Amino acid sequence: MISEYRSGFVALIGRPNVGKSTLINQVVGQKVAITSPVAQTTRNRLRAILTMSDAQVVLVDTPGIHKPHHLLGERLVKSARSAIGEVDVVLLLLEANEFPGRGDTFIVNLLRQQDIPIIVALNKWDLVLDKERKSCEQAYRNLISESSWPIYLCSAVNGYGCGKLIKALISHMPIGPQLYPPELVCDQPERVLFSELIREQVLLHTREEVPHSVAVLIDRVEDMDMSKSSLGKDKGTAILATVLVERKSQKGILIGKQGSMLRKIGKGARLQIQTLIDGKVYLEIFVKVVPDWRSKPARLAELGYEEN
Numbered sequence: 001m002i003s004e005y006r007s008g009f010v011a012l013i014g015r016p017n018v019g020k021s022t023l024i025n026q027v028v029g030q031k032v033a034i035t036s037p038v039a040q041t042t043r044n045r046l047r048a049i050l051t052m053s054d055a056q057v058v059l060v061d062t063p064g065i066h067k068p069h070h071l072l073g074e075r076l077v078k079s080a081r082s083a084i085g086e087v088d089v090v091l092l093l094l095e096a097n098e099f100p101g102r103g104d105t106f107i108v109n110l111l112r113q114q115d116i117p118i119i120v121a122l123n124k125w126d127l128v129l130d131k132e133r134k135s136c137e138q139a140y141r142n143l144i145s146e147s148s149w150p151i152y153l154c155s156a157v158n159g160y161g162c163g164k165l166i167k168a169l170i171s172h173m174p175i176g177p178q179l180y181p182p183e184l185v186c187d188q189p190e191r192v193l194f195s196e197l198i199r200e201q202v203l204l205h206t207r208e209e210v211p212h213s214v215a216v217l218i219d220r221v222e223d224m225d226m227s228k229s230s231l232g233k234d235k236g237t238a239i240l241a242t243v244l245v246e247r248k249s250q251k252g253i254l255i256g257k258q259g260s261m262l263r264k265i266g267k268g269a270r271l272q273i274q275t276l277i278d279g280k281v282y283l284e285i286f287v288k289v290v291p292d293w294r295s296k297p298a299r300l301a302e303l304g305y306e307e308n
């Protein structure tokens, strides 16, 4: 007998840097969420869609829950909190390579107040040494002790345990039809993905020097005939983007010596975008200083940080 089709939403909740975006990319088999070794990369909520023969799972990536420092921080937390109210199950991601800390307790307490099924994934299991696995798992069991939430061990980078995890999530989905066309893997327009991939390269190459006070605007996307360019005969896509920073010094860092940093960022982003759209890309990036853009609600709205 063929069992009935299931579909529903999962909110990925966890401290910044636990691997939420990496897990999304791992399970949909494509890079839709940007990841970085720097915390707090995800700004907008992103829905990634995993379509299987028996179920469709929509994963909602949320910014990590943390204590807000300024307006942008507050919006990130609000967005994560409101995601919990819109899903069938919450996937709480914890990081196995560190013992539980205050941030984990904060999130666990927040989730205990919600009337929703919760599944725990202990991620980065690949980083835990054999001899530490038992005590690590036990420490996390103690953290969630009063709750009967099931714990799954997984590694978002190599896929270990991810299949079982998805099955567990599906078991909490209601019976229902596909909510998105099966070929769709992400609900964000390409422009948003382009901008996120550029931002990822900025964070990757500049690390702490140009922290989170950077936003990327996509000014233009155009199909172009590249027969006259050095990139070859094929058709391609031209993308013009502007990176906004808050200070002049940050602009200097981003551009680098004779433009070397910007070239590195541009090349990295171009390769990522080419993989995403499976075609040639010509990318030009400008850098602009807009003091204090993070604290101005109008600027935030313009940049697409939803107020919710």
Ligand code: GDP
Pocket (backbone or CB within 6 Å): 014, 015, 016, 017, 018, 019, 020, 021, 022, 023, 034, 035, 036, 037, 038, 039, 040, 041, 042, 064, 123, 124, 125, 126, 127, 154, 155, 156, 157, 158
């Ligand atoms: P997010 O802030 O929760 O979305 O975290 P990211 O997905 O951006 O991941 C943060 C960092 O952890 C990145 O450098 C990832 O490559 C790394 N990471 C994520 N999952 C794993 C994992 O299972 N194992 C290892 N070794 N690294 C991981």
Ligand code: MG
Pocket (backbone or CB within 6 Å): 020, 021, 022, 033, 034, 035, 041, 042, 061
């Ligand atoms: Mg993320």
